[in-house]
Amino acid sequence: MVVPDVDNVNIKTSDDRYDAAVSSYHHGNLREALVQTAVELGREKGPDGIVIREVARRTGVSHNAAYRHFADRDDLVREVARAGQLGLADLMLTRMRRVRVKDPVERARRRLREVGKAYVEYSLAEPGLFAVAFSGVSLPDLIGPYEHLSDALDECVAAGFLSPAKREGAELPCWAGVHGFAMLYSTGPLQDTPRRERDADLNRLLDRIDDSLRS
Template identity: 75%
Template sequence: MSTYHHGHLREALVAAAVELGREKGPDGIVIREVARRTGVSHNAAYRHFADRDELLREVATYGMDQLSATMLKRVRRVRVTDPVERARRRLREVGKAYVEYALAEPGLFAVAFYPVTLPDLSGPYQLLTDALDECLEAGFMSAEKRPGAELPCWAGVHGFSLLYGSGPMRDVPRRQRDADLAQLLDRIEDSLRA
C-alpha cells in the first residue's frame, strides 16, 4: 500500500493505477483496488475521478507520454551527418522504439489502445510525421509517396507489436524477433524510397 502527501491524492491514485495497468493491463485497473493500494476509501477516489473510464484515460495518457519519450530518445541517438542516411535511420528508430515500448510495457501499451481510453496520439504520431517529413526533405522519399505515409508505417509496427507481444508470435526467440523486425522495417523503407 502506498501513502500520499495531503493534497496529492489524485497523483497517488494515478500512480497506483499506472502500476495496476503495468501489471494487469486495462482490466486490472479497478477504482476499489487503486484506492486500496493508495490507502484511501473508494469514495475518496471517486472525488477525483468521475468513473473508471476517466482513470483509464489518465493511465493511457501516461503510457502515450512514455511511448513518446522512448521514441524521442532513440531518434536523438542517431548521429550520422549524411542527411539521407540520418533521415532513414531516424525513421527506423521511431519504429524500433514503438515495438520496444510495446514489448517492454505490454500492460500500459494495452491500456493506451483500450477502446474507451484512446488518448491524444499527437506525441508518437508527431514523431512519426517528423521522421517522414525529414525523409522527404532529405530526398529519401519522393513527394508522391509522402501523403498518408503515417498509416502504413504505424500499422506495420503496431501489428508487429501485437503479434510478437501477446499474439501467436510471442514465443519467438528475441534474435529471430529482432531479425523479423528488421525485415519489416526494410519493407517499409522499400515502399517509401524515392
C-alpha cells in the first residue's frame, strides 16, 4: 500500500536513512501519495468520485496542491486509469499462468478462456477502477491487457486450434465480447444479476467465443 506517513522531514546532513517512501520536506513524494489516494477514491466511487479537493483532503494537503503535479483533474484521472489497466493486465497474466493443462490445444483454449475470465472478474471485483480504466482514455494511453489476449490467440494458432486465416483481427471480437459483458454486469444494467446466473452467462459467453474461433 506504500503508505508514506512519515514526518521525519528534511535533514540533508550526510546522514540519510529515508526508508524509500519519503524524501524531503514538502510532504516528500506528494505526487505518488495523491495518485494512491485517487486510486482509492476511484475504487470506491468510480470516475466521478475522483474529485481533486477530496483527494487533497484525504492526503492531508491543501486543495490546489495537486496542481503542482498534475495539469488538471483529467491528468490525475488518467493516472488512476493507468493503475486500473495495470491491475487488469496483472490479473489476466496471473490467471493465464495458472493453467496446468498439458495437451497443446486444450492448453491454448484454456489459457484464452482464462484471459477472458480474468478480464470479467476484474471488472466485477473492481468495478470502480475498471470504469476509470476505460473512461476517456484513448488508444495511446492503453497498456497491457491487449498484449495478453494477443499472446493467447497466437498460442491457439501454434497449437493448430485457430486457423491463421481467422487469426487476423481475432483480438477484436474476443475483446468486444468480454468488454461488453464486463460493462453490462459490473456497472451496467445487468449489475444486479444473481451471482449464479451471472456465472452461467459468463461461461456461455466464453463457450461461444471458443466456438467462434474453432469453426
